[in-house]
Amino acid sequence: MLEINQLEKCFGTTQVLKSIDLSVKPGELVFVIGPSGSGKSTMLRCCNRLEEPTSGSILLDSEHVTECHGRALDKMRLKIGMVFQGFHLYPHKSVLANVMLAQVKALKRSKPEAKARAMEMLEHVGLAHKADAMPSELSGGQQQRVAIARALALDPKVMLFDEPTSALDPELVGSVLKVMKQLRQEGMTMLVVSHEMEFAREAADRVVFMDGGVVVEAGPPEDIFGNPKSERLRAFLSRLQPTTAA
Amino acid sequence: MSFLDTFFDGAVMAKYLPDLLAALVTTLWLSAAIVIAGLALGLVLACLRTLGRWYLTLPIVAFADISRALPPLVVILVFYFGLPGLGIRLSGPMVLFIVLGGVLAAFAEEIFWAGLTSVPKGQWEAGRATGLSFMQTLFDIALPQAIRLGIPSLVNRALAITKMTALGSVIGVKEILSVSSSAQSFSGSATPLTMAALAYLAIFLPVVIFARLLEKRYT
Numbered sequence A: 001m002l003e004i005n006q007l008e009k010c011f012g013t014t015q016v017l018k019s020i021d022l023s024v025k026p027g028e029l030v031f032v033i034g035p036s037g038s039g040k041s042t043m044l045r046c047c048n049r050l051e052e053p054t055s056g057s058i059l060l061d062s063e064h065v066t067e068c069h070g071r072a073l074d075k076m077r078l079k080i081g082m083v084f085q086g087f088h089l090y091p092h093k094s095v096l097a098n099v100m101l102a103q104v105k106a107l108k109r110s111k112p113e114a115k116a117r118a119m120e121m122l123e124h125v126g127l128a129h130k131a132d133a134m135p136s137e138l139s140g141g142q143q144q145r146v147a148i149a150r151a152l153a154l155d156p157k158v159m160l161f162d163e164p165t166s167a168l169d170p171e172l173v174g175s176v177l178k179v180m181k182q183l184r185q186e187g188m189t190m191l192v193v194s195h196e197m198e199f200a201r202e203a204a205d206r207v208v209f210m211d212g213g214v215v216v217e218a219g220p221p222e223d224i225f226g227n228p229k230s231e232r233l234r235a236f237l238s239r240l241q242p243t244t245a246a
Numbered sequence B: 001m002s003f004l005d006t007f008f009d010g011a012v013m014a015k016y017l018p019d020l021l022a023a024l025v026t027t028l029w030l031s032a033a034i035v036i037a038g039l040a041l042g043l044v045l046a047c048l049r050t051l052g053r054w055y056l057t058l059p060i061v062a063f064a065d066i067s068r069a070l071p072p073l074v075v076i077l078v079f080y081f082g083l084p085g086l087g088i089r090l091s092g093p094m095v096l097f098i099v100l101g102g103v104l105a106a107f108a109e110e111i112f113w114a115g116l117t118s119v120p121k122g123q124w125e126a127g128r129a130t131g132l133s134f135m136q137t138l139f140d141i142a143l144p145q146a147i148r149l150g151i152p153s154l155v156n157r158a159l160a161i162t163k164m165t166a167l168g169s170v171i172g173v174k175e176i177l178s179v180s181s182s183a184q185s186f187s188g189s190a191t192p193l194t195m196a197a198l199a200y201l202a203i204f205l206p207v208v209i210f211a212r213l214l215e216k217r218y219t
């Protein structure tokens, strides 16, 4: 489904990603962990070219994301949903208008069609009753669920999540994770960067550990958490005490 | 002579009312033209600046800085009395429109630009990540937020500049100030100037009140 091959990214002279290889199969949830600054966000942002890769290739369903330009890239991005740590809802538009905008402008759906789809997606994340609210009237957890609905409404083939719960108060994290679990059950292909190790154990098919711009170790959550092979992963896990004890 | 006779002489008022009404209309449509053209040009320039091309940014910034630095009266005099020497002859209202419209465009460009740069990067990323083009993201996401931020300053600036239509009196434009001051010298009464003040209030006071309401709403 999503294939990352020998991806490299330099910011000026500093190399942030050093030949990353990673693939996500259809319906799979791949969970990425790693210390701050290891390049997780950069890798994710290269997948939809918010960040331009220095070299390497990204393929979605065997189509080259890295070779698209202009309109073709905009079309490609419709197939790649992205959820940000900071939500980034449009503050001047209602919740409904947030979820409709790209459907109408980029996907060229008719307004009634876009509205129906938006309501369906808001229902899905449990926020249909907030359709007419402004983003500023919602809690962080609600805003993030609207952001998820906004991405889902475009019928993406894969969803990228960059620390979707890191900006939330602890009591609101659960509502967002619940939506993500539900998505996984429905067979959505997901690439998730997060520190919610509990969630990784429960929902991830594969966990990838990144450090210093390389994939150090990857495997099923039981192996990564229960039987880490590399020294760096063991050091990383021991720094997050509570979850590693289990 | 009493206060009333000096400033509110009924006979003088009746005599010059038609002239002053005509002048009020002139000021009104000149102001409207200046505001529309100035804001539109300022918006276009700010949008062009977002493209980040030096060959666009450089002349835009130069235009904005020079237009904001020069006193409008100087430019008006140069255009009206200097350009004919080059064979370019513009009418008084045209000079007023071009110069004041240009000055407003310069200020508006800076206000729109300040608004655009204060829209968080994440807004652009959210737009582009959902498949919107640069232009769609600019028009549907960034600009509405920038305009909202800029409204109070835009209204104040538009007010300050449209009031400068009074400068038309030095180049023979029959706007409120020039008509009333010539009526004042003909009649020897200050009443036409009172009428001028009332005419300006009639035009600009509603705008000021409207601006206050807008400001309340958006800040």
Ligand SMILES: Nc1ncnc2c1ncn2[C@@H]1O[C@H](COP(=O)(O)OP(=O)(O)OP(=O)(O)O)[C@@H](O)[C@H]1O
Pocket: A011, A016, A034, A035, A036, A037, A038, A039, A040, A041, A042, A043
């Ligand atoms: N636009 C940029 N310009 C220069 N350097 C950057 C830029 N974006 C990221 N970096 C650098 O790239 C490295 C990797 O950053 P990245 O955000 O991908 O890390 P991360 O793994 O997501 O970290 P975190 O867990 O803190 O989010 C960091 O050292 C960062 O300073």
Ligand SMILES: [Mg+2]
Pocket: A040, A041, A042, A162, A163
């Ligand atoms: Mg990050």
